[in-house]
Amino acid sequence: MLRMVSLLAGAGVASLVATPALAERGTDGVVNILSWQAPSIMNPYLSGGEKDTDAASLVLEPLASYDENGELFPRLAAEIPTVENGGVAKDLKSITWKLKPGLKWSDGTTVTAKDVVFTANYCMDPKGGCAALARFQGVDKVEALDDLTVKVTFKELTVVPYTLFVAMWSPIIQAKQFADCLGTKAPTCTEANFYPVGTGPFVVANFKPNDAVQLKANPNYRDPNKPAFAGVNFKGGGDALGAARAVLQTSEYDYAGMLQVAPDVLSKMEKGGKGKLLSVFGTNVETLFMNLTDPSASLPPEERSTDKHPHPILSDVRVRQALSMALDRARLSEIGYGSMGKPTCDFVPAPPIFAAGNTECLKQDIPGAVKLLDEAGWKPGPDGIREKDSKKLKLTFVTTTNATRNQFQAIIKQWWHEIGVDVELRSLDASVFFSSDPSSPDTYQKFYADVQMWTNYSDAPDPGEYVATYTCNKAPLPDKQWQGSNVPRYCDTNYDALVKELGKTAAIEKRAEIVKKLNTILSDSYAIMPLVWRSSVSATSKTLGGYVGSGDSRFWNAQDWYRRK
Amino acid sequence: MEVSDLQTVFWSRRTRIYAANGVSFHLNRGELLGVVGESGSGKSVTMMSLLRLLPSPPAEIVSGRVRLGDRDLLSLDPSEMRKVRGGEVGFIFQDPMTSLNPVFTVGYQLMEPLRKHLGLGRSEARKRAIELLSRVGIPSPQDRINDYPHQFSGGMCQRVMIAIALACDPKVLIADEPTTALDVTIQAQILELVQKLRQEMGMSVIWITHDLGVVAGIADRVMVMYGGLVVECAAADDLYANPRHPYTRALLETVPRADMAGQERLKSVGGQPPHLTVFPTSCPFAPRCPHAFDRCRSERPPLMPVGEGHDAACWWDVIEGSPRDDV
Amino acid sequence: MLNYAIRRLLMAVPTLFLISLMIFSLLKLAPGDPLSQLPLTIPPEVREKMRAALGVDEPLIVQYLLWLKQFFVIEPLRGFDILFGTHLSDGMQRIISWQTRGPVFSMIAERLPQTLLVVGLAYIVGVLIAVPIGIVSAYKQYSVFDQIGTFLSMLGLAVPPFFSGVLAILIFAVYLDWLPTIYNTNLIVNSWSNFTEQFLQMAMPVMVLAVQTIASISRYLRSSMLDNLEQDYVRTARAKGMGENVVVFIHVLRNSMIPVVTVITLGLPSVFGGAIVTEQIFRVNGIGQLLITAIYANDVPTVQTLAFIFAVLIVVFNLIADLLYGVLDPRIRYD
Numbered sequence A: 001m002l003r004m005v006s007l008l009a010g011a012g013v014a015s016l017v018a019t020p021a022l023a024e025r026g027t028d029g030v031v032n033i034l035s036w037q038a039p040s041i042m043n044p045y046l047s048g049g050e051k052d053t054d055a056a057s058l059v060l061e062p063l064a065s066y067d068e069n070g071e072l073f074p075r076l077a078a079e080i081p082t083v084e085n086g087g088v089a090k091d092l093k094s095i096t097w098k099l100k101p102g103l104k105w106s107d108g109t110t111v112t113a114k115d116v117v118f119t120a121n122y123c124m125d126p127k128g129g130c131a132a133l134a135r136f137q138g139v140d141k142v143e144a145l146d147d148l149t150v151k152v153t154f155k156e157l158t159v160v161p162y163t164l165f166v167a168m169w170s171p172i173i174q175a176k177q178f179a180d181c182l183g184t185k186a187p188t189c190t191e192a193n194f195y196p197v198g199t200g201p202f203v204v205a206n207f208k209p210n211d212a213v214q215l216k217a218n219p220n221y222r223d224p225n226k227p228a229f230a231g232v233n234f235k236g237g238g239d240a241l242g243a244a245r246a247v248l249q250t251s252e253y254d255y256a257g258m259l260q261v262a263p264d265v266l267s268k269m270e271k272g273g274k275g276k277l278l279s280v281f282g283t284n285v286e287t288l289f290m291n292l293t294d295p296s297a298s299l300p301p302e303e304r305s306t307d308k309h310p311h312p313i314l315s316d317v318r319v320r321q322a323l324s325m326a327l328d329r330a331r332l333s334e335i336g337y338g339s340m341g342k343p344t345c346d347f348v349p350a351p352p353i354f355a356a357g358n359t360e361c362l363k364q365d366i367p368g369a370v371k372l373l374d375e376a377g378w379k380p381g382p383d384g385i386r387e388k389d390s391k392k393l394k395l396t397f398v399t400t401t402n403a404t405r406n407q408f409q410a411i412i413k414q415w416w417h418e419i420g421v422d423v424e425l426r427s428l429d430a431s432v433f434f435s436s437d438p439s440s441p442d443t444y445q446k447f448y449a450d451v452q453m454w455t456n457y458s459d460a461p462d463p464g465e466y467v468a469t470y471t472c473n474k475a476p477l478p479d480k481q482w483q484g485s486n487v488p489r490y491c492d493t494n495y496d497a498l499v500k501e502l503g504k505t506a507a508i509e510k511r512a513e514i515v516k517k518l519n520t521i522l523s524d525s526y527a528i529m530p531l532v533w534r535s536s537v538s539a540t541s542k543t544l545g546g547y548v549g550s551g552d553s554r555f556w557n558a559q560d561w562y563r564r565k
Numbered sequence B: 001m002e003v004s005d006l007q008t009v010f011w012s013r014r015t016r017i018y019a020a021n022g023v024s025f026h027l028n029r030g031e032l033l034g035v036v037g038e039s040g041s042g043k044s045v046t047m048m049s050l051l052r053l054l055p056s057p058p059a060e061i062v063s064g065r066v067r068l069g070d071r072d073l074l075s076l077d078p079s080e081m082r083k084v085r086g087g088e089v090g091f092i093f094q095d096p097m098t099s100l101n102p103v104f105t106v107g108y109q110l111m112e113p114l115r116k117h118l119g120l121g122r123s124e125a126r127k128r129a130i131e132l133l134s135r136v137g138i139p140s141p142q143d144r145i146n147d148y149p150h151q152f153s154g155g156m157c158q159r160v161m162i163a164i165a166l167a168c169d170p171k172v173l174i175a176d177e178p179t180t181a182l183d184v185t186i187q188a189q190i191l192e193l194v195q196k197l198r199q200e201m202g203m204s205v206i207w208i209t210h211d212l213g214v215v216a217g218i219a220d221r222v223m224v225m226y227g228g229l230v231v232e233c234a235a236a237d238d239l240y241a242n243p244r245h246p247y248t249r250a251l252l253e254t255v256p257r258a259d260m261a262g263q264e265r266l267k268s269v270g271g272q273p274p275h276l277t278v279f280p281t282s283c284p285f286a287p288r289c290p291h292a293f294d295r296c297r298s299e300r301p302p303l304m305p306v307g308e309g310h311d312a313a314c315w316w317d318v319i320e321g322s323p324r325d326d327v
Numbered sequence C: 001m002l003n004y005a006i007r008r009l010l011m012a013v014p015t016l017f018l019i020s021l022m023i024f025s026l027l028k029l030a031p032g033d034p035l036s037q038l039p040l041t042i043p044p045e046v047r048e049k050m051r052a053a054l055g056v057d058e059p060l061i062v063q064y065l066l067w068l069k070q071f072f073v074i075e076p077l078r079g080f081d082i083l084f085g086t087h088l089s090d091g092m093q094r095i096i097s098w099q100t101r102g103p104v105f106s107m108i109a110e111r112l113p114q115t116l117l118v119v120g121l122a123y124i125v126g127v128l129i130a131v132p133i134g135i136v137s138a139y140k141q142y143s144v145f146d147q148i149g150t151f152l153s154m155l156g157l158a159v160p161p162f163f164s165g166v167l168a169i170l171i172f173a174v175y176l177d178w179l180p181t182i183y184n185t186n187l188i189v190n191s192w193s194n195f196t197e198q199f200l201q202m203a204m205p206v207m208v209l210a211v212q213t214i215a216s217i218s219r220y221l222r223s224s225m226l227d228n229l230e231q232d233y234v235r236t237a238r239a240k241g242m243g244e245n246v247v248v249f250i251h252v253l254r255n256s257m258i259p260v261v262t263v264i265t266l267g268l269p270s271v272f273g274g275a276i277v278t279e280q281i282f283r284v285n286g287i288g289q290l291l292i293t294a295i296y297a298n299d300v301p302t303v304q305t306l307a308f309i310f311a312v313l314i315v316v317f318n319l320i321a322d323l324l325y326g327v328l329d330p331r332i333r334y335d
């Protein structure tokens, strides 16, 4: 990883230069951004929701960001610290960031290492409820060596030290502005949370939560010729379909994102020629999760859906494999996502270096599935539903209420029915399903069902944290308030050992090799079944120049946008 | 006032109702004409037709002439017609409580015709309204003028209605069962009041009622209606003493008299009232008439003179006890 | 009447307390989590801390009493401060939204203008159009006008705004390209061109909302007029020689408006409540949209405060409707 970053960082910067040479700050008028989910706060540390962090990335900047290729490039940092350039200690226990000299906050004051240290203190205050706290875990101390140098010391060996101060989730905030906002006072600083002083290309001029944000060009932005736009009109509300319409059909807006709209509807709109669609494939994978523990309601609450009782049907890998073989992922992808999705067998689909590229699951094999079930002892009953020891092969399949997901449910039910599996479908409101309320029986973590379907993803290009979500100790348990990322309750000592090894491996090729191995182990267990690699779709008007889709934020290169004449 | 051949039809979705079928009568200056007849006989329809007060649709005045002075009311243009209403002809209705608008003061409702027909200003109209109220016997009228109808009793409301009807010194007052909704003592007071005002103001009155007894006391002449037709018309005492139409006779038998021993039960007219869905081509009373004979069922009897100022519409001569052969 | 009003208001106090308690408990009982919209990558321990920072873990009674204090003491004080430039509420914790970490009342104040402008104007326009339609339909019952009116009102009542709104967008924005589909809440009207812009952006939402008002109020007025046209006093007015204009517009209308005014008054809290669907479609982002986004985000303080304000408005407008009835109908007097 470290070498890759150093190698590719230069390339990343080079790609940014491809902007029109004649641009001058504020000459291109206002760019209109439409987001059906409007930002409700401009401080990413108090939100964590993408609608807020994306908007905030126009104003607040981290030391380094990921570009469209998933490669790090410096923002406030002078360069990306690596072992080679001495920025990362040889023992991998500290990282030293150097700020670009002469950086100014939008209010004209100078950015110093103290602001960076303050940012760490702000987020690490245990009473502050900081959404990015996980990025600061394992940090021993953050200290300013001089006005431009910050040293982060970790408690343990840390192979990927680019978590805090990197990407839109962890930008630098101004110490002066947030001085009185530490701990329990964090939420009361409305002014600072709505109008943060930043270093990004724009400054908030008017913030109406969940409605509209007006931004104007930052007069103190470090590149005197940027941004080309004098301001941003950021509008929220409505639905995704209406947002797509406003860009592709009525050209009222320049950009609309998160367009979860039926693919055929979108491509029909695009044919009008007023704008174009952009699909960005991140790490989102629509996935089926098998419950490996028994969710039976007859079990006592402290044992239900825990490893005390293996699942009576799904703990047999042959059954799980049969269920997977019955699926036609390509069909699902085509129906649900069109060109915005790709069938996949990998739960880590990107970045390319980490993707295993498995394909054997893609072919639907109903006879094979039937054979496997026969072998597993499940024999067809009089009604066509398989039975074993007079127990019916019947599964409860839950997902959130959503047209595409519910359509998938129906199709999958059909296929599973063909191999003699009876399926009961349920769908729950997303806010209930993804709630972490331990008293609710319907949360995805409690998993009081046999099969679930939702989208899982990694929020960092390095999948180290992401693969670690399926280790044995991450299974949700009643005494952990049902918190835990290992929803299928998958537990394999080989897998855990490999994850541990990954935590000690710094070389990028080695890491990639381990991740691919982990991916294959998990895929072969059929505890989770990746279905469709989903892209995030956005639409831009014909006159918006310089927009580049991915990167950590959707607006990561807003400083380079311009009006196409 | 002279009415001839007045015919009013109600059109509804499928059926027609022939409510007045060629009514003719006259009203002499200063006289009180009583109009009697059972419910549904067309009394109200006839009188409202005179002023074209029936909503159209459904009502349509098919034919007839209503002469008042030298004009035909049925051919007046609407604005002329409105001058006659309330100006030359006053109208009082059966239910005083609902006949006044509940959301306006009685003063306002009384001043409306004054200002419209007499062109009085606000304060003049008010003065005259107070005067009128005191004339119809409402105590402390200057206070009550600002009251709303619901603050008055039924009798008082009817007095207000009378004041409204008489506000512009009309030539004719049409009173459609003005006392039916009131209790007996109040009825007498209202009767007395109208008699008094009639003498004072010298107008003609048409008094519609079910109550032959009431009519006997006050009417100069009486007109009996049946099935949308005038069946008999005569001076009051003549009619009572000498009824010439079987229906009138039947009706009179229903009236309690002083000479009747109290225990004798009142008779009512037997049989059903006529259907009005077809234009009568025979005697409408024939199904209920004890004297009915062939001619009655084939030919409608016109109103014909049967004595001095006495008309009746019947083929049977009750005096002779035989069909009329002279017509 | 004043006595009556005061008595009614006092009687409303326990009712409102009960309502506030019910709103609070229902929101607490409802499943959902203010953090459910956050990325799944935020680990559970961090979520726990975030929840704690929101105050979700305080005992329920403490949360309820705190909210009561904030609603009835701190927020009014704050209002007083703004009006008179005092500093009584300084340093006191206002009702804070879980979503925005900003004061709920500031958000309400921010959104009320567009809601009142769009939904309120739609209501006014709707009533103004409905009244003549109602009068004519009743006066000319079964006429062609009345038949068309009946048909269109049925349509207006039956077609939901999420359909009519999108239809309007397709016609007026996509095909004709006359009107904007997105409402700009930052538009400041200080010139003729701004005014035109404001007018254009309000046209569709106002139209869509007004159709509903027109349909219901005109039907209501029509039947009320029909009832009254049959009344005896109408005949009396005609018999007095009053012209048809006086009969219809003074005698009949005055009576017919009594129930209609009540209905209009009772509908006013919904103006303040905004129009959830229409606000969403045209991105007016007023109170209705605030409520719905708060509900989706499980932003309990916001939902609770809004719901309670609606409850207060409903109680108040019920009272106003009652009092208006007394003013309009002399038969009803309160003492």
Ligand SMILES: Nc1ncnc2c1ncn2[C@@H]1O[C@H](COP(=O)(O)OP(=O)(O)OP(=O)(O)O)[C@@H](O)[C@H]1O
Binding pocket: B010, B017, B018, B019, B037, B038, B039, B040, B041, B042, B043, B044, B045, B046, B058, B210, B276
């Ligand atoms: N608006 C109307 N539509 C249809 N038919 C009507 C209407 N008004 C009156 N009629 C019919 O006209 C006929 C005469 O009614 P009218 O009111 O004149 O009777 P009436 O003699 O005044 O009876 P009452 O003593 O009950 O007042 C009745 O049969 C009635 O059914």
Ligand code: SF4
Binding pocket: B245, B246, B247, B283, B284, B285, B286, B287, B289, B290, B291, B292, B293, B296, B301, B313, B314, B315, B316
């Ligand atoms: S005309 Fe005949 S039926 Fe009619 S009243 Fe006279 S006798 Fe009777």
Ligand SMILES: [Mg+2]
Binding pocket: B043, B044, B045, B176
């Ligand atoms: Mg009558």
